[in-house]
């Protein structure tokens with residue numbers, strides 16, 4: 001019996017994808033070798049990689065003037081690479097602080113250059129987002145930065161600011177391909193794949209090609225986006241296993257209605273849990289209703305003892321990963337694309353039953 005996997009990342013993968021990996025791990029499609037023991041310069045990997053990039057482009061409708069590739073180092077390496085490339089001397093970058101991940105990104109950037117904090121909801125414990133239409137880049141801004149979905153705080157931008165000629169850069173680690181995105185509005189979108197796209201290891205980069213004209217040209221090899229762009233992410237050895245997993249997940253998304261299919265599912269699944277929360281005085285969502293995340297549903301119980309009991313009893317029912325992040329406490333259900341609807345229904349039933357017994 002598979003567990004019901006609510007982990008925030010690494011996280012649930014479609015069972016069909018795991019089975020496809022199992023069936024091909026020793027002998028990839030009769031080639032007589034495994035994808036993870038083949039050269040990344042060889043035909044077998046490159047063909048799969050090209051298909052993966054094409055699929056990603058078509059699913060997210062990424063325009064032709066954007067480069068798409070994968071790097072290592074996680075989303076965290078991008079907290080450094082972005083300012084190192086784009087935060088040139090004499091300019092400042094605008095950062096929106098909306099939770100843990102954007103705080104980490106801003107803190108790395110501050111060590112490397114001038115940062116203007118465009119928004120910071122610290123006083124409300126990161127439960128609100130700014131009105132995107134009121135958010136304007138500062139004068140002489142190098143770029144504006146935001147985290148589209150704060151995985152820990154459970155808060156998600158529903159629309160994005162219009163930054164005009166100033167590039168908008170977004171971390172979409174935890175909501176990529178859960179909804180359509182107008183890529184044209186962004187100079188760069190990136191994220192770790194281990195939340196919504198595949199096994200941990202790769203980081204996806206989507207960058208408008210002319211962003212390279214704004215970059216610092218005096219960088220060491222790995223730090224330089226232009227080098228990765230020129231080599232389609234194959235300058236050095238890419239995380240081949242992770243990329244293969246992403247390719248299979250993208251195939252699965254295409255078979256299941258593409259990004260529109262994922263969008264509908266995300267709406268249905270998150271509504272199911274939020275409706276349990278909203279119809280009770282026992283459960284409470286700390287996040288402004290207008291910007292609650294559909295991927296990471298964060299909620300509280302009346303006290304911490306009940307929260308601990310919720311975690312341990314849900315575990316006995318085969319539900320894993322419902323404990324909130326250690327930095328914020330509480331509970332969190334991550335409802336990524338690959339999480340089956342039945343598992344969400346089981347959680348909703350469990351929540352009602354737990355309230356009946358303890359409320």
Ligand SMILES: *Cc1c(COP(=O)(O)O)cnc(C)c1O
Pocket residue numbers: 009073074075076077101147149150151171172173174192193195
């Ligand atoms: C998980 C996560 C990160 C960090 O990703 P790593 O791959 O562990 O570096 C950054 N941003 C967001 C929004 C995340 O969810």
